[in-house]
Amino acid sequence: MKTLKNIEKKTPILFGLDKENQLKVPDGYFESIENKLLLISDVKPVIPLNYKKIFISISSIAAVLIIGFSIYQNNNTNQDTNTFNTTFNQLTIASFEEEMLDTDETDLPIDFEDTKELDININLIDEL
């Protein structure tokens, strides 16, 4: 309060004035603006969209879908591979067995119980 009184003493022009508004206002302004302002409460407040939240939600859903799809795809691929491998293995065994059945007698490995023939052949190799 002392400080305020000091200011008032030092600035007599300012504090000697009537504090009346000297700014121009259109005639009838305050009546019309009051009616306009009262209408504000008649309008229901619009809840603004939170775009950040919406973006995060959509991104999360998309991420879950992509990961889920990837896992699903991966599972399917593994099954196909397994099926392929099984089929391949079966084919290989099948073809081998087929080959075996088609084998000529001359292609069969030597029966090592019959060694006489073997001995003769070895001797011939030594001589060479």
Place this chain on the structure above:
Amino acid sequence: MQQLNQDKYTQEILNLIAQNKEKTAFNGLVKNYNQQLYWHIRRIVIKHDDANDVLQNTYIKIWKSLKKFKGKSKIYTWLYRIATNESLTFVKKQKHTISIEDVELKETQTSNQSVLMDSFEIQHKLELAIATLPPKQRAIFNLKYYEELKYDEISQITSTSVGALKASYHIAVKKIETFLKIN
């Protein structure tokens, strides 16, 4: 300007909000404060058309935030805070800085009494002087000089310390006094 018992009125508003009668509370705030807020805004933004826009934006914000008012401050402090923020935001967004030419003054009443003429003239010059202050200083000066609020209340409105407010007000007063002496 209607003088209200602020503590009583604040409680009245809180009661209405508690009873979900926000519309009644809001209408009361329009009728009791629209002129006060207009002048406060006008002295910051200077032009009438701008003050009109800011006043409406202020009341839209008041309507949207009314349910959140918990009575931590008096109702008029809360209203002035919204109005001050809206005004300063508006001024910040303005492309051109306010000059004395933007001040729209009442026409001086022709009178033979030279004393009255002097008084009008000085008051006109005061309005011009206020327009030369920086926006926030204008707001503080208005709240202290015209609204005669206490520093504590202005501190709540402007989120500025009491010490800074006192300094700002003193500087504003000196500037205005100098302007009036020169002009």
